[in-house]
Amino acid sequence: MRKYWGEIKQFFNNRGKRYKEDTHRFTVGRKIFIAFAIIFILIAGFSFSALSGMNSINKKSTEVEETWLPTVERLGEMRYLVEQVVAFQLFYASAETIGEMNNFDGRFEEIFTRLDELFVEYEKVLTSTEEKQVYNDFKAEWSNYLEVHDEVLTLSRANDDDSASTMIKASRQQIEVVESHISKLVEMNQNNASKAAEQGKEIFVNSMTITIVLIAFVLTAAIIMGILLARSISKPISEVSASVNQVAQGNLTIEPIIVKNKDEIGTLANDFNKMTNSLRMLILQVMENSEQVASTSQQLSLSADQTKKATEQIEFVIKEVASGAETQVNRASEANHAVSEISKGMEQAASSILAVSDLTVSTNNNAHMGQEVVSQTISRMNELENKVKHASAVIDNVGELSKEIGQIVSLITGVADQTNLLALNAAIEAARAGEHGRGFAVVADEVRKLSEQTGQSAEKIKHLIQDMQIEVEKAVESMTDGMNAVDNGMIMVRKTGDSFEEIVHMITEVSSQSQEVSAIVEEVNASTQSMVTLIEGIANISVQSAGNSDSAIVSVVQQNATMNGITTSSEELSTKASELQELVKKFKVK
Structure with missing residues (x-):
């Protein structure tokens, strides 16, 4: 993703240089x-x-x-x-x-x-x-x-x-x-x-x-x-307008616009092709990350259920601590291992969501730049209209x-x-x-x-x-x-500007959803870390004498409450991931 972001950034940095060269082109x-x-x-x-x-x-x-x-x-x-x-x-x-x-x-x-x-x-x-x-x-x-x-x-x-x-x-x-x-x-x-x-x-x-x-x-x-x-x-502007309408409807599988003009219209067509390609790669990456987040949230929910069951068993074993201390230690070790796996999954999900958030911000900036290009085209078309008059x-x-x-x-x-x-x-x-x-x-x-x-x-x-x-x-x-x-041509270019505004609005929604998912993942990850600490404490308590069973029962109750919070957060994460997938499905990339 950082590779794509670097290419997009380099592309829009070169846009300013090319517009400075307009005075040397056959406009x-x-x-x-x-x-x-x-x-x-x-x-x-x-x-x-x-x-x-x-x-x-x-x-x-x-x-x-x-x-x-x-x-x-x-x-x-x-x-x-x-x-x-x-x-x-x-x-x-x-x-x-x-x-x-x-x-x-x-x-x-x-x-x-x-x-x-x-x-x-x-x-x-x-x-x-x-x-x-x-x-x-x-x-x-x-x-x-x-x-x-x-x-x-x-x-x-x-x-x-x-x-x-x-x-x-x-x-x-x-x-x-x-x-x-x-x-x-x-x-x-x-x-x-x-x-x-x-x-x-x-x-x-x-x-x-x-x-x-x-x-x-x-x-x-x-x-x-x-x-x-x-x-x-008229011909290249009609082609650009038709392609912009397709992109506004979420279709990113359109063929590149081929324009032989060496003027502003040709530049607009080439920039639109590059923007469409970058947007297609971004949406594909968002789709992959959203699927990964959904899968991770399901795994997290399953792991939370398993941990909850293990905690219940630990609670039962603690009540019988005199006869099953060794068994409790083993169960605590299993719970610790499961929670560690959950923590790793949450870290991976957090990393993916952060990458999605970065890409949506980058795409939003690129869409704004494309909107500025359309505004410059409208200005050039106004100059063209004055010269024709x-x-x-x-x-x-x-x-x-x-x-x-x-x-x-x-x-x-x-x-x-x-x-x-x-x-x-x-x-x-x-x-x-x-x-x-x-x-x-x-x-x-x-x-x-x-x-x-x-x-x-x-x-x-x-x-x-x-x-x-x-x-x-x-x-x-x-x-x-x-x-x-x-x-x-002016009407078509203005329609192009309206389509860019709609694209910016949709990408803003994606960015907002990604940021919410990222916040939820961070919250779940923090809860998971707390759970790891609690399980380690349970393991130590299990090794101690039966006289410490009351403290172990309190820790198990706290762990059970924490696991309930993890379950709720994982369900919310799964819901947000589903909403993100539904939003991304509006774009056709294959």
């Missing part, structure tokens, strides 16, 4: 933190990728809206004003009065002022070297045209119609060169707009592909980690971020609608320009298509964000299930 709290940290990082990466793609699409839309569309509009207006100059020039040459010519001079001045403003605005947005070269050629040809234009006006005022007609033909040739340069500039801007549109499409396709892959990966990772985490927590709040924040992304997509849709409206206005202006505005109409139509594509892409992103919000809600539901699993 349940760390598992949850790492799982949701990974999910958060994946969601952050997905959000960054989606925002980056939408930002690139927004840049391309802004480029079309703020660069290429205004440039095409300026070129269209330049062409329109140049054609007005040509038309007014013909009207100027055919004017019959100076007043009409003066009116056209005012119109020319307004057109030239507006053209100068357009030139300044266009020069600010020039990008490529090739475009700058074409623009410089255009400005040079325009300057040449203005010289011819001024000559036409001068000849028209001088009424030199023939010379004016010749110069008008020259100006037409010059204006064709000017318009060819404008057409080249329009074509360059069309190419740039088409290139921006293609880049926007490519960015959208890439962003869409990356977003779909990331969403699938994040959802798969979240579901897998949630399932694995829930299983690693925090992870749920993080998922809710991700849902809010997806709503903000949806607002950004709505803003992009609005920009696309405005771009479409601008393209429509540009098409109307191109229609007003007639044949010369056809190229500008083509550019406006391309811009309109690009804006429609941008709007459609934004709508697809909007639906994608809505799908992501639905999946985030599913993740929140999964987290809620995880919290429910943790709550169920």
Whole structure:
């Protein structure tokens, strides 16, 4: 028994050391933190990728809206004003009065002022070297045209119609060169707009592909980690709870719990297995000792009966001391031997009861330690519940971020609608320009298509964000299930604590009964020692003369009273041993 007690003591001394090493183990709290940290990082990466793609699409839309569309509009207006100059020039040459010519001079001045403003605005947005070269050629040809234009006006005022007609033909040739340069500039801007549109499409396709892959990966990772985490927590706790219920019902023959977890739950399962094994050995020892006590008490009762009979015979012999002194000495010797045997049996019973008492005290301490382990497990489960709630709040924040992304997509849709409206206005202006505005109409139509594509892409992103919000809600539901699993685990652990309290109560009863039996055995042993002393006195008295028979009779009466006390004590000891056996039978150990 002392060997078992040493092993149990060593086991619980090592418990404190192992709990100090918790910070170096892969605990349940760390598992949850790492799982949701990974999910958060994946969601952050997905959000960054989606925002980056939408930002690139927004840049391309802004480029079309703020660069290429205004440039095409300026070129269209330049062409329109140049054609007005040509038309007014013909009207100027055919004017019959100076007043009409003066009116056209005012119109020319307004057109030239507006053209100068357009030139300044266009020069600010020039990008490529090739475009700058074409623009410089255009400005040079325009300057040449203005010289011819001024000559036409001068000849028209001088009424030199023939010379004016010749110069008008020259100006037409010059204006064709000017318009060819404008057409080249329009074509360059069309190419740039088409290139921006293609880049926007490519960015959208890439962003869409990356977003779909990331969403699938994040959802798969979240579901897998949630399932694995829930299983690693709920399954071992259920096994421990079922085993604790069996122990609480007195069944110590259960199989050891096998848990592969290297966390608090695995430690709890291993400690429970060791505690169950120690408790099983303790109950077996108590059973053996209680049986031995019962057997010893029966032997004690039989020996007491025999001693009582021998005492009665001694009393009879003393009355006839004159004729049977030698026989009395022999009977006294037999009684002395029997009482010595009783004394040895009582010493052995006292030793066994003391060992039982020590084991029950040790078991009671171990059960209290097990109860403390369950309390620590409840504390860890509370921490686990708080961390799961925090992870749920993080998922809710991700849902809010997806709503903000949806607002950004709505803003992009609005920009696309405005771009479409601008393209429509540009098409109307191109229609007003007639044949010369056809190229500008083509550019406006391309811009309109690009804006429609941008709007459609934004709508697809909007639906994608809505799908992501639905999946985030599913993740929140999964987290809620995880919290429910943790709550169920808390209920099971609390039931485990209640079962430990019942075990402690039962062991306390065993300890109390053992202490009572020990007290009775000590009392019987003391009475037996007194009886040995009395019998020795009887033997000495028997050797003495018959004149001492009265003293011997008194001693025999005292011995008879002592034997009655021994008989009563042995019967009480037998009753307590039976009660102890009935109490221990509640435990099933085989």
